Amino acid sequence: MKPAKILRIAFNMVKANKLRSWLTIVGVIIGIASVMAIVTTGEYFQEQVTKTMEDLGGDTITIVASYPFNFEDVEYSQESISENESGGGYGSPGTYEEPKNPELTRKDVFTLRRIPGVQYINVNVETFADLEFGGKKTSVYIRGVDPGVWPDITKKKVGEGRMLQPGDRTSVVIANELANDEALGRQIRVNQMILLNGKSYRVIGILAKDGGLLGALGGFGNSIFMPYEEIYSLSTTEEGDNGKKRNVYDSIEVKLYKNADYEGTLKEMEEVLRLSRRVDEKTQDFYVYSGKENMESVGKVISGLTAFLAFIAGISLLVGSTGIANTMFTSVLEKTKEIGIMKAIGAQNKDIMLIFLCNAAMISLVGGIIGILLGTAVVQAILFLISMKMQTPFEFALSIKGTIIATLVSIIVGLIAGLVPAKNASELKPVDALRYE
Amino acid sequence: MDKTLIAFRDVWKTYQMGEIQVNALKEVNAEFRKGEFTAIIGPSGSGKSTMMNLVGCLDVPSEGEIFLKSKNIASLEESDLAALRGKTIGFIFQQYNLIPGMTALENVLLPLEIQEIDDDIAEKRAKELLTLVGLSDKMKNRPSQLSGGQQQRVSIARALASNPDIILADEPTGALDSVTGKEVMTMLYRLWKENGKTVIMVTHDMHLAQYAQRHIELKDGEVVRDEPNQDQFCPEY
Numbered sequence: 080m081k082p083a084k085i086l087r088i089a090f091n092m093v094k095a096n097k098l099r100s101w102l103t104i105v106g107v108i109i110g111i112a113s114v115m116a117i118v119t120t121g122e123y124f125q126e127q128v129t130k131t132m133e134d135l136g137g138d139t140i141t142i143v144a145s146y147p148f149n150f151e152d153v154e155y156s157q158e159s160i161s162e163n164e165s166g167g168g169y170g171s172p173g174t175y176e177e178p179k180n181p182e183l184t185r186k187d188v189f190t191l192r193r194i195p196g197v198q199y200i201n202v203n204v205e206t207f208a209d210l211e212f213g214g215k216k217t218s219v220y221i222r223g224v225d226p227g228v229w230p231d232i233t234k235k236k237v238g239e240g241r242m243l244q245p246g247d248r249t250s251v252v253i254a255n256e257l258a259n260d261e262a263l264g265r266q267i268r269v270n271q272m273i274l275l276n277g278k279s280y281r282v283i284g285i286l287a288k289d290g291g292l293l294g295a296l297g298g299f300g301n302s303i304f305m306p307y308e309e310i311y312s313l314s315t316t317e318e319g320d321n322g323k324k325r326n327v328y329d330s331i332e333v334k335l336y337k338n339a340d341y342e343g344t345l346k347e348m349e350e351v352l353r354l355s356r357r358v359d360e361k362t363q364d365f366y367v368y369s370g371k372e373n374m375e376s377v378g379k380v381i382s383g384l385t386a387f388l389a390f391i392a393g394i395s396l397l398v399g400s401t402g403i404a405n406t407m408f409t410s411v412l413e414k415t416k417e418i419g420i421m422k423a424i425g426a427q428n429k430d431i432m433l434i435f436l437c438n439a440a441m442i443s444l445v446g447g448i449i450g451i452l453l454g455t456a457v458v459q460a461i462l463f464l465i466s467m468k469m470q471t472p473f474e475f476a477l478s479i480k481g482t483i484i485a486t487l488v489s490i491i492v493g494l495i496a497g498l499v500p501a502k503n504a505s506e507l508k509p510v511d512a513l514r515y516e
Numbered sequence: 517m518d519k520t521l522i523a524f525r526d527v528w529k530t531y532q533m534g535e536i537q538v539n540a541l542k543e544v545n546a547e548f549r550k551g552e553f554t555a556i557i558g559p560s561g562s563g564k565s566t567m568m569n570l571v572g573c574l575d576v577p578s579e580g581e582i583f584l585k586s587k588n589i590a591s592l593e594e595s596d597l598a599a600l601r602g603k604t605i606g607f608i609f610q611q612y613n614l615i616p617g618m619t620a621l622e623n624v625l626l627p628l629e630i631q632e633i634d635d636d637i638a639e640k641r642a643k644e645l646l647t648l649v650g651l652s653d654k655m656k657n658r659p660s661q662l663s664g665g666q667q668q669r670v671s672i673a674r675a676l677a678s679n680p681d682i683i684l685a686d687e688p689t690g691a692l693d694s695v696t697g698k699e700v701m702t703m704l705y706r707l708w709k710e711n712g713k714t715v716i717m718v719t720h721d722m723h724l725a726q727y728a729q730r731h732i733e734l735k736d737g738e739v740v741r742d743e744p745n746q747d748q749f750c751p752e753y
Contacts (some may be wrong), residue, residue, distance in 0.1 A: 417616075425630045
């Protein structure tokens with residue numbers, strides 16, 4: 080038979096039982112659309128989380144002082160205490176020593192600066208303070224940074240005014256959320272003065288709103304960035320000192336050159352710091368934290384989650400495909416007599432087989448096309464909702480990989496599911512088929 | 517020239533019914549010649565239907581040989597058999613066996629489409645045949661929209677579509693009332709008489725058998741009588 084005739088007969092078969100055909104098609108549609116939606120949303124989230132992690136300083140390395148993990152086993156000799164006293168100095172000499180509070184100091188910055196891969200070093204001193212503006216008060220988090228370095232390494236962007244710059248002293252940059260804090264009654268604008276623990280500062284810049292997941296989570300909230308030197312003179316409470324010692328930092332941020340050997344430099348940093356701080360692996364009193372590892376592990380979790388959800392969606396794809404097989408088996412059974420008639424009037428096995436195969440192909444193709452369209456729409460709706468929640472601009476996104484896999488699987492499984500009953504149909508003996516009622 | 521179209525040589529057909537072997541046909545020998553109107557008669561269970569399936573190449577014998585236009589059908593592949601069937605034999609069934617999803621015209625077109633006849637020629641021929649059987653105004657109707665007699669006429673038109681040598685009719689009036697049955701029989705008679713078709717009809721009805729010029733009577737799977745019908749009925753038309 081000519082292909083056109085086979086197609087027409089197959090199409091008539093699809094048409095003849097509209098309800099069943101559509102139910103089968105719906106099964107395929109749901110399978111494809113759900114795989115597409117899940118894979119695309121998963122990929123989108125992965126991208127967003129990665130971006131957010133980068134915003135949080137993904138590729139910068141942070142060094143903090145910390146107690147050795149097993150400090151109880153460590154004996155602190157008199158000598159090592161006096162050595163370290165030059166760096167910060169506390170703990171009185173005696174027979175029994177409490178483990179000292181480890182600190183990061185200017186010495187560590189100098190040590191790090193000698194490492195070839197290091198491009199920027201920023202120091203952070205953090206504290207909390209009371210902010211007074213327009214007669215109202217709120218509590219804020221203040222991060223003291225190196226005004227000459229921080230603007231270069233931060234992912235934050237200034238929305239109004241300008242960033243900190245070298246030479247700034249009583250200037251601050253504030254978070255967008257703080258500028259619009261309802262607790263203050265009115266908006267803080269650039270060049271206005273604010274009081275921090277009673278001391279006066281000029282707002283020189285307001286940061287742009289955080290995008291992505293971070294923005295959705297409220298960003299950094301009430302934070303203020305100022306030159307770190309200022310933190311030392313900022314008393315936290317009315318009682319006085321905020322406990323911040325001059326030239327002692329809460330953390331050191333290091334950014335490497337783009338082409339630097341990341342892992343190697345990380346190791347080198349640890350080694351030189353151990354040397355200069357006279358500690359070994361056991362007594363190490365600092366911790367080098369690299370956001371990159373974190374980023375990678377979060378990425379792994381998300382891709383694992385996506386794979387798991389895609390697997391679930393894949394099951395619905397499989398169910399849709401068995402729907403095709405079921406429909407095909409039923410229609411072969413239902414058409415047994417017609418198969419007999421067609422064979423009696425000269426139709427060959429391959430004609431019968433092709434008719435049923437085309438029938439299956441049409442169902443899976445229609446299901447596939449509608450599934451892709453619906454899947455695309457569903458994906459966009461999901462992304463639109465997400466972007467509304469996160470207050471980020473809506474972007475069209477579609478996982479090509481997910482779409483291709485979903486479509487291929489549905490068509491291939493649909494055809495295989497159609498093939499077996501089609502073959503059974505074609506091999507019916509005409510005399511048996513004709514007798515079938 | 518040998519006018520034999522179909523020859524049965526010691527044909528056995530055995531069915532396995534559970535543990536019992538049933539011999540539907542026992543050593544049947546028969547010949548059907550071109551241009552003959554033969555009726556295969558006998559009570560139910562005599563092997564008529566089995567014989568009809570074998571004549572129509574819908575089945576192959578268990579033993580013995582059947583030659584259709586001097587080809588041994590037992591030696592043919594299913595697809596060759598189908599092709600041979602399509603070109604040589606036109607079926608008329610008791611239950612019409614039209615395809616319910618297709619219109620009258622599409623049903624008549626089907627054998628031509630199977631044989632890949634050009635659309636124009638096929639459509640012209642199908643319309644001619646439907647006009648011949650008096651259904652020129654029902655071409656777009658589906659079987660469910662036609663009466664039994666009309667359906668059987670569509671099935672006659674379909675049987676004639678590929679211009680076969682043999683028309684094989686299985687109880688062609690079995691599902692029809694006597695008036696319509698007569699019309700259908702007259703149509704078959706005319707096909708034989710005027711168009712020179714070979715007609716083989718299977719029936720248990722001796723009245724119908726009177727239209728034929730030759731009777732083959734079966735009983736318990738054996739041919740008990742094979743002789744010309746002396747009192748052939750010639751309908752008026």
